[in-house]
Amino acid sequence: MQLRFTKMQGAGNDFVVLDATQQPLDLTPEQYRQLGDRRFGIGADQILVVEKSRTPGVDFRYRIFNGGSGDEVEQCGNGARCFVRFVRDRGLTDKKVIRVDTMNTLLELRLQDDGRVTVDMGAPIFELPQVPFDPQGLSPRRHGDIELWPLDVGDGVIDDVAVLSMGNPHAVQVVDSVDHAPVEVHGPLIEADPHFPRKVNAGFMQVVSRSHIRLRVYERGAGETLACGTGACAAVVAGIRLGLLDKRVDVDARGGRLTIEWQGGDSHVLMTGPAVTVFEGEISL
């Protein structure tokens, strides 16, 4: 099969974007892994499939597949911004405010005049069964108005993580320095921790000031990425609830800057950042 694709990136988190608005795409997890493979395929952290929505009043549906595992997942923040750039640049819509269905939520996306995209990522979810997180055998430590859960990462080391969902699961911890955080070692251990029945994205946050953090994320099904949009949202929400951050925070990931705003409670998290088309091409699958 000949497949046309668009390669995009948002703060270095990179994507293969496929247009399935004219005819459905039915690829296998192995084919998604091949598209994501940086040697045998195109190479991407995630593959985004854009479809027309069947929901009245909603413009599109977009599906997200992790490039490493080929698994379909619930949410992708950086991908949402690239999705807006994609549908606008291909002339699939001329709207500046676009409503899109994902696996488990409805997102409202806004293209700013400066070319950046603001995404309403919905409200964070703290109910443990909805993350999902099974705390069996663990006793949390209360800190601020949040509980931190002690995860055993081997060699007698415990990582205290905040657990929440942005539609997808996140375990966020505060570190002194992201440059020296054991992301490559602790990341995969946290990702596969048995208390997360659907695995988890592992965030490592360094607080620079009350309005500025540095962040590295070891992503579920993709490994460490240069940026993680939902991870940035989860880290800022956790930092605010820990009493460490104000309501508007610049998040410096290794691939670029995202700006996250959250007013607390059940208000929605807003994320603003770049979305860039890198190249277009065709691949034989």
Ligand SMILES: N[C@H](CCC[C@H](N)C(=O)O)C(=O)O
């Ligand atoms: N690896 C994530 C999906 C992509 C999230 C990330 N790329 C973002 O920008 O939010 C997961 O399995 O939940």
